[in-house]
Amino acid sequence: MRSILKPVKSPLTRAIIGASTILSLATLIFALWFGITESKEEKTNFKLGVYGSLFGAIAGAVVGGLTGYDAGKGSANKKSGVVASSQDNASQDKVWKDWRNFVVDRKVQESQEITSFYLKPQDQGELTDFKPGQFLTIKLDIPDQARPVIRTYSLSDYENGSGYYRLSIKKEGSPKGLDVPPGVASNFMHDQIHEGSVIPAKPPNGKFFIDINSSTPAVLISNGVGITPMISMAKAVIKTSSDRASANGVDRHVWFLHGARNGEYHAFREAMVDLEKQHPNLHIHYKYSRPRPEDEGHFHSQGYVDKDLIESQIIPQIQEISGSSNAEYFLCGSPKFMDSLRSGLSELGVAEDKVFFESFSKGGKTKGAAPSAPAGESTSGEVTQAEVVFAASGKMAIWSPDQGTLLDFAEVEGIDPPSSCRQGVCLTCMCELNEGEVDYLEPPTTEPDEGNVLICICRPKTNKIVLNL
Ligand SMILES: Cc1cc2nc3c(=O)[nH]c(=O)nc-3n(C[C@H](O)[C@H](O)[C@H](O)COP(=O)(O)OP(=O)(O)OC[C@H]3O[C@@H](n4cnc5c(N)ncnc54)[C@H](O)[C@@H]3O)c2cc1C
Numbered sequence: 001m002r003s004i005l006k007p008v009k010s011p012l013t014r015a016i017i018g019a020s021t022i023l024s025l026a027t028l029i030f031a032l033w034f035g036i037t038e039s040k041e042e043k044t045n046f047k048l049g050v051y052g053s054l055f056g057a058i059a060g061a062v063v064g065g066l067t068g069y070d071a072g073k074g075s076a077n078k079k080s081g082v083v084a085s086s087q088d089n090a091s092q093d094k095v096w097k098d099w100r101n102f103v104v105d106r107k108v109q110e111s112q113e114i115t116s117f118y119l120k121p122q123d124q125g126e127l128t129d130f131k132p133g134q135f136l137t138i139k140l141d142i143p144d145q146a147r148p149v150i151r152t153y154s155l156s157d158y159e160n161g162s163g164y165y166r167l168s169i170k171k172e173g174s175p176k177g178l179d180v181p182p183g184v185a186s187n188f189m190h191d192q193i194h195e196g197s198v199i200p201a202k203p204p205n206g207k208f209f210i211d212i213n214s215s216t217p218a219v220l221i222s223n224g225v226g227i228t229p230m231i232s233m234a235k236a237v238i239k240t241s242s243d244r245a246s247a248n249g250v251d252r253h254v255w256f257l258h259g260a261r262n263g264e265y266h267a268f269r270e271a272m273v274d275l276e277k278q279h280p281n282l283h284i285h286y287k288y289s290r291p292r293p294e295d296e297g298h299f300h301s302q303g304y305v306d307k308d309l310i311e312s313q314i315i316p317q318i319q320e321i322s323g324s325s326n327a328e329y330f331l332c333g334s335p336k337f338m339d340s341l342r343s344g345l346s347e348l349g350v351a352e353d354k355v356f357f358e359s360f361s362k363g364g365k366t367k368g369a370a371p372s373a374p375a376g377e378s379t380s381g382e383v384t385q386a387e388v389v390f391a392a393s394g395k396m397a398i399w400s401p402d403q404g405t406l407l408d409f410a411e412v413e414g415i416d417p418p419s420s421c422r423q424g425v426c427l428t429c430m431c432e433l434n435e436g437e438v439d440y441l442e443p444p445t446t447e448p449d450e451g452n453v454l455i456c457i458c459r460p461k462t463n464k465i466v467l468n469l
């Protein structure tokens with residue numbers, strides 16, 4: 001009965017329903033008793049019937065009331081952010097699994113190439129907290145595409161309690177000199193997704209984030225659309241730092257270095273400058289490679305963000321403010337940009353464990369990446385061929401090293417598993433490994449679930465493997 005009563009919102013209605021139900025049951029039981037027992041006991045039975053029915057009604061009302069108390073407790077949990085357990089109750093959940101629909105609440109052009117999308121949950125439930133630097137995986141139904149297109153985008157804002165997630169997406173053109181179509185998902189987002197459009201998304205994820213509890217100076221370095229996680233990180237540091245400063249006077253300083261072609265391609269320029277004016281612990285340096293005359297006064301130096309800038313300006317500032325050059329460096333940008341900065345930082349004596357980075361495209365290496373094994377060799381175990389069973393599809397095929405990763409192999413075999421980053425970051429290709437072992441070409445940036453593998457960056461290590469694909 002409690003499960004019937006729970007959905008009823010009003011406690012009074014619940015009590016009345018509970019009372020009526022038990023009253024009817026009690027009356028029915030005593031009516032049967034009357035029919036079976038002898039007539040001389042009629043009086044006693046009648047009294048028992050009345051008392052029993054009254055007792056039933058009171059019990060029903062109490063059950064109704066208690067159910068009301070439980071329901072009230074449930075909504076209090078929701079408000080205080082306690083995660084509900086039922087998957088069906090997705091609208092009330094703060095954390096969700098799999099896909100949840102989001103409505104585009106606002107679409108804002110940030111620069112020539114970058115547009116922001118403010119996403120609110122369609123069920124109007126609460127949003128999962130995320131770590132500054134993490135991303136959201138979205139799924140787009142794009143006409144002419146054989147199946148939904150899945151892509152990952154960094155959360156580009158950090159506003160507690162705002163009720164939205166913001167993604168800022170660069171419209172990807174065709175690479176220069178190549179006769180290939182422009183980026184599928186980013187162009188669809190720019191051209192076909194408008195305010196009111198609905199987009200399914202998975203919960204925030206990713207291991208490229210800043211520890212907001214640390215007080216070590218942070219240097220955030222980006223170019224192009226790599227600015228997106230840096231905004232989230234900078235805002236988070238400023239917020240937690242000012243909370244801490246008001247508690248114990250300690251401020252964490254953050255340097256925000258960004259490279260752009262010029263003002264036309266520079267997203268969030270003014271928004272970040274406004275923040276710098278309000279927060280003395282935020283230090284911005286904008287570097288333009290091809291500034292326009294109208295950019296005069298809106299950037300700090302010309303050229304590329306590089307080792308020289310860090311050596312000549314940033315490290316001395318860090319030393320002056322904190323008395324040491326100890327700092328953490330966060331990089332996000334084009335693969336070339338990151339490779340050059342990583343070697344630059346190493347030359348400047350910055351320890352590897354102080355440098356964190358994320359690549360948006362396949363060209364870049366990922367943190368802690370082991371060198372890829374050359375084609376034809378596996379990093380250990382040396383399997384020259386392996387039997388790969390795609391259990392869910394009922395297929396078996398023989399893999400050899402020249403066929404690349406298990407994702408490449410599955411695609412050639414016509415399995416077509418979902419994928420997005422193809423570099424072990426987004427978990428889209430995660431697949432259960434039922435038998436055998438795999439070799440990773442590089443350590444996954446995001447650890448897959450227990451018993452699962454990221455098929456975009458691995459290949460067979462044993463002679464037989466069974467994938468739940
Ligand atoms: C963790 C993470 C976070 C990210 N965050 C952001 C973010 O905040 N903002 C953002 O804009 N992006 C971000 N990205 C990148 C994003 O996920 C997409 O990769 C990007 O939007 C391109 O997707 P697309 O579908 O538009 O392009 P795709 O269709 O995947 O194409 C990519 C490029 O390849 C070119 N191309 C197409 N066919 C060929 C071919 N045959 N040969 C060679 N080139 C070809 C296209 O022209 C295009 O330039 C992130 C990626 C990761 C992994």
Ligand code: FES
Binds near residue numbers: 418421426428455
């Ligand atoms: S496709 Fe992103 S982790 Fe494999």
